[in-house]
Amino acid sequence: MGKIAIIGGGAAGYFLAANLGKELGKDTVIFEQAQMPLQKVRISGGGRCNVTHACFDPLDLVEFYPRGKKELLSVFYQFQPGDTMAWYDDRGVELKIEDDNRIFPVSNSSMSIIECLLKEVEKNKVRVNFSDGVKSINKVEDGFEIETASGIHRFENVVVTTGSTPKFWKIIKNLGHKIISPVPSLFTFNCKDPRIEGLMGISFDQVDVKIKSEKLESEGPLLITHWGFSGPGILRLSAWGALALNERGYKFDAEINFIQQSKEDVIELLNSKKNQDAKKSIYKYNPFDFPKRFWVSILQYCKINENLVFADLSKKQIEQIAKELTAAEYSINGKSTFKDEFVTAGGVDLKEVNFQTMESKLVSNLFFAGEVLNIDAITGGFNFQACWSEAYIISNKLKEIY
Ligand SMILES: Cc1cc2nc3c(=O)[nH]c(=O)nc-3n(C[C@H](O)[C@H](O)[C@H](O)COP(=O)(O)OP(=O)(O)OC[C@H]3O[C@@H](n4cnc5c(N)ncnc54)[C@H](O)[C@@H]3O)c2cc1C
Incomplete structure (x- = not known):
């Protein structure tokens, strides 16, 4: 019987394998359904891989996670962005x-991260089975039976790092877990x-x-696109x-x-312009910082x-402009994907996971890390940080077991 099966060769699965050390590594297998690992890392951050975010206080960091905020606090106290930077730096990847x-x-290339992870996993002698997707998991008395394309395998511990794959959530559900x-x-x-027709490309620093x-409310930069509104202020919201x-x-x-000022302040400013710039054409002179268009x-x-x-x-016109x-009220009708960065909310119910170890509270020796959990963040490197931190904690727990 093998010691550890890691199901899914993405960010979380590889970071775990990279941290297991040789002793455990040689008794570990990564099962990956694709022919290649780390596909999302490769395309992440527009090919540059936004590895993490310079936010080093766990209390501040958790604020970037709409789902997982409470649970990740203890996780980040164990491994946070500063540790991620040190981890890659120790292995020769400059960030x-x-x-x-x-x-x-x-290097501005996600390949630096991929090559580092591949090297560490190889160093730890972890076997990687490509094109060997997991079809089912059964809990047996002394561990787990895993059915894959290549047959039935037995392991003492199973770590699920399959990302947001509805097919695999079904398998997890069969083990008794609730999936959001x-x-x-x-x-x-x-x-x-x-009001925004033909204005695509215009951006506002802070709205x-x-x-x-x-x-719901948020603040941040806003971009007018040809289909509506984008930018960090919108993505955060x-x-x-x-869910709502x-x-x-x-x-x-x-x-x-659009200008983070009160309506009263704008009215006051426009009234002052009535005196100071009385003769100036309203259309030609824009008294604000945003583009004239x-x-x-x-x-x-x-x-x-x-x-x-x-x-x-007139007083009425000034009030109208200020409003x-x-x-300003805009009717939103539908959504579009941000670049290709579709992130999913939903996954394994966090109530059923022990965040000190990332182990299932329902099935012992079953662990979860990464997007398979009901955790997600806004853009900025936070989604990867959750993967690195959770995987690191599991590696510690597994080292403790053996
Ligand atoms: C275009 C894009 C850009 C992004 N850029 C960033 C960024 O710059 N920074 C950031 O923090 N986040 C980014 N994200 C989000 C980030 O990529 C994910 O949060 C992260 O990859 C999740 O890692 P994971 O290991 O949980 O899952 P994944 O990376 O999805 O890996 C899961 C792996 O499991 C495998 N698998 C699935 N089912 C099975 C099965 N049955 N058997 C065996 N293997 C299986 C899959 O093939 C896959 O290799 C981006 C996302 C996208 C889509």
């Missing part, structure tokens, strides 16, 4: 922190509206976005609202404050005559 705190290999139904997380908002019906917005069929109203679009939407100067602005900039 760099970019301005927005995302961390990438200095998967729904998309991290998506952009579809919106057809005259507030609210979905009042769900009591999509992740936190993944799915229930609404992705039809809801979003309120946007958006200013013109808002003026047109408010039906303000092109020939007016600031002195002509459009600070509390």
